[in-house]
Amino acid sequence: MSHEGIDLGTSVGYLMKEASSALRTAMEAVLRPLGMTITHYSCLELLAQRPGLSNSELARGAFVTRQSMHVMLLSLERDGVVSRPGQPESGRVLPTALTEKGRAQLATASAAVRAVEKRMTRDLDIDEQSRFGFMLTQCTASLRAG
Amino acid sequence: MSHEGIDLGTSVGYLMKEASSALRTAMEAVLRPLGMTITHYSCLELLAQRPGLSNSELARGAFVTRQSMHVMLLSLERDGVVSRPGQPESGRVLPTALTEKGRAQLATASAAVRAVEKRMTRDLDIDEQSRFGFMLTQCTASLRAG
DNA sequence: TACTGTATGTCAGAATACTGACATGAGTCA
DNA sequence: TGACTCATGTCAGTATTCTGACATACAGTA
Secondary structure (H helix, E strand, O other): OOOOOOOOOOOOHHHHHHHHHHHHHHHHHHHHHHHHOOHHHHHHHHHHHHHOHHHHHHHHHHHHHHEEEHHHHHHHOOOEEEEOOOOOOOOOOOOEEEOHHHHHHHHHHHHHHHHHHHHOOOOOHHHHHHHHHHHHHHHHHHHHOO | OOOOOOOOOOOHHHHEEEEEEHHHHHHHHHHHHHHOHHHHHHHHHHHHOOOOOHHHHHHHHHOOOOHHHHHHHHHHOOOOOOOOOOOOOOOOOOEEEOOHHHHHHHHOOOHHEEEEEEEHHOOOOHHHHHHHHHHHHHHHHHHOOO
């Protein structure tokens, strides 16, 4: 009576978990010396590309709950890396912005993360990289479609 | 002065994080009704395929620390899902085995997870799936090579 | 207007995984 | 033999994220 389960060696799901775990480990390794976590970095990178993002929007972009992002923003605000208005302009949304200190922090971190990403895909040529990215996007869409 | 960072929309790293986050969410959604977490399920699946795995080996296979797996095994043992000898045969390694209850639990969970994985790759044909898996493996290897 | 549904910011507590540390056992090598 | 290195199981404490909950704000609709 053998278990008709998932062959971990060839399961795309397992391989994806393995790869993302390796990516996570590699990113933590380069961010730790900078005193940053992955969520910390993700938050800064998101704000650099789309300034004024709200707490909830940042949470979705960093793939954590808005509660988790909330505590992250509190500490980033305390450290003077980001700033938020005391009162919302309309509704409840508090748009967040990078400070100069935040931009400086991000510059270093972003270079380090770019190096990791480059290392990850070093065995894939341009066409393969774009094909790979497209497949990942397809997987994401299919999973979310339910 | 624009930020020369990572374009999140096309970054392979970001797309991978997005996909693995979607996979995680989908797996949690099907495992939660069964009263199982992803680590819980991973542990059972590993044991089904390679009976007698030690705590440390299970940890590596599930991509968590051996300390985390240790507390997981304690609760699985308490629930009668796995069993370990009271004393090691040699060294300090305690080989773990699934109980009948554990096998039953796994059968249900494994079917649910297989369905999720199938959904994830439903837009990829056989060749693309194998190509995708190979690319993931390459990424993992490159990241670990440092 | 009133109502419903959806989204937000925030607080509190629980669950989960992590880092640090220690002792034990096996293997290697001088 | 003894010293050294490495991997393991385990304990303790910390950190991070999550779930649950609440009040608030807006858009759409009857």
